[in-house]
Amino acid sequence: MPIAIKMPALSPTMEQGKLARWLVKVGDTVSAGDIMAEIETDKATMEFEAVDEGTIVSIEVAEGTDGVAVGTVIAQLAGEDEDASAPVAKPAAAAPVAAAAPVAAAPVAAAAPVAVAAKGDRVIATPLAKRIAAIKGLDLSGVAGTGPNGRIVKADVEGASPVAAAPVAAPAAAPAPVAAPAALPDFGIPHEDVSLSGMRKTIARRLTESKQTVPHIYLTVDVRLDALLKLRTELNSALAARGVKLSVNDMLIKALGVALTQVPQCNVAFAGDTLRQYSRADISVAVSIPNGLITPIVTDAAGKGLAKISTEMGDLGKRAKEGKLAPNEYVGGTASLSNMGMMGIKQFEAIINPPQAMIMAIGAGEKRPWVLEDGSLGVASVMSATGSFDHRAIDGSDGAQLMKAFRELVENPLALLA
Incomplete structure (x- = not known):
């Protein structure tokens, strides 16, 4: 048959x-x-x-x-x-x-995993998946298969760890489907109708669901950048021989990761009657790609050095634009960071990516009047950062503590090297 x-x-x-x-x-x-x-x-x-x-x-x-x-x-x-x-x-x-x-x-x-691909005592997996598992020392009997009939395929083992992961709680019940908009009327204006890509349809549906179902609270702080920019220049001079060039975004990823470990009440995910508390800060970083947006993940951002974060983001960003990321490289994350400063956007409010409970929106650094430490008026490089928080999971005071911790880390960046 x-x-x-x-x-x-x-x-x-x-x-x-x-x-x-x-x-x-x-x-x-x-x-x-x-x-x-x-x-x-x-x-x-x-x-x-x-x-x-x-x-x-x-x-x-x-x-x-x-x-x-x-x-x-x-x-x-x-x-x-x-x-x-x-x-x-x-x-x-x-x-x-x-x-x-x-x-x-x-x-x-993630969605509830497919049952482990085993038949009797035999694990059903592709030859390529078996080879990768052998190299990584994985026990395939504990890997969930997403291929046909629950077969374990390459993607299932590439992101798997030899150490068994903690069981994933069942996801919250899905909200009611968002009604499709009515057909656009024709006003006689010259136009072209373009069918939405699968990515654009998904972005439209999920962000609408987030905005409609998640009670957002927004907290904004102004952050002085002078010390961070000075440290970045010094570090790039020292790292030039290794071919590493830190961006401001690399340093902000690290700062958000450290801030989340300092204020763990914000490093959470919300799902119905369950609040998941994470012990590691994995930062989803928004990357614009043709026809959409994808958020590759820097795992354990607080525990990695700046050079490592920079190298990883360079690779993830390149492969994101080429459409070559594996699912485990963009599915996950405990919080998100979206930086539109390089496009001159002064300040904006980002939409949360459920079941994550917060996202940090970064605006452009610019010269602004600033009251200096001695009380005199001067000029400083300043950016606005806005945290969007799911108010069901994170109280306003805890969100404020995170924004304070983030600002202090950026303004005193030597703490990022500790």
Whole structure:
């Protein structure tokens, strides 16, 4: 009996995707690990590899098809002992796949994992996933498979750790779907209607849900940058031989990470009747890409040196713009940072990425009149930083403590080197 190849869940929050391109055709023979198709998720275009050997006997979903639900049969594969020329019966309609709880652009809580891909005592995994697991010393019996029929694939093991992770609490119930807007009226103005990409549809839906369901509170502080800019110049001079060039953003990522460890009441996630307290600060950093936004994660920002953060952000930012991030590199994070200062934006209020409970919005540094330490009036380099907090999870006083800690770290940046 032919093997049904189904639309995979290439990230924990993927509900549907676009079958961008087939790399095989009917009659082709494939082996486990061969790349069969390119699938566009809401975040990136990813390769889909074969998990069984055999011959492609039918293509059920044409390339370029958008909105293909996870679990939909997209092709059929005849095994080595089957007649590939025999007609293939059309598969019965699959039961609807339950959607993960909607989250914002940079989700923290993953959907409930697929059951571990084991059959009896045998773990079902692709050869490539097994090789990666062997190199990393992973026990595949504890890895959740997101491939067809719960098979463990490359993406499942790339971000996995040899140490078993703590169980993830069930996500909060999804809010009611956001009603689709009515068709735009035609006022006779010359125009062109462009279909939204999967990424743009997801951004629109999730940010609308966040703004409608999360009670935001905004706290703004003005931060003097002179000491940080001076330290950055000195560090870049010392790091030049290593090819490292720190940006202001790198230093602000570190400052937010340290501030969250100093004020752990703000390093939390909210889910219904559960408040998750994190013991590590993983910072999701907003990166603009064509047609959207993605938030690669700097894990343990408080515990990493500035040079390490700079190197990681350079790599993550480059691969984000190329659409080459793995899901574990943008799914997660305990808080977010969005910096629009380089575009001259003085101050703005960012939308929280649930179930995260805060996001820091950074404005442009500029010369402003400033009362100096001796009481005289002078000029200083100053930026405005605005924290958006989920008031269900974080009290205003705790948010104020975080903003105070962040400002003090930026104004006294030697503490970032400790």
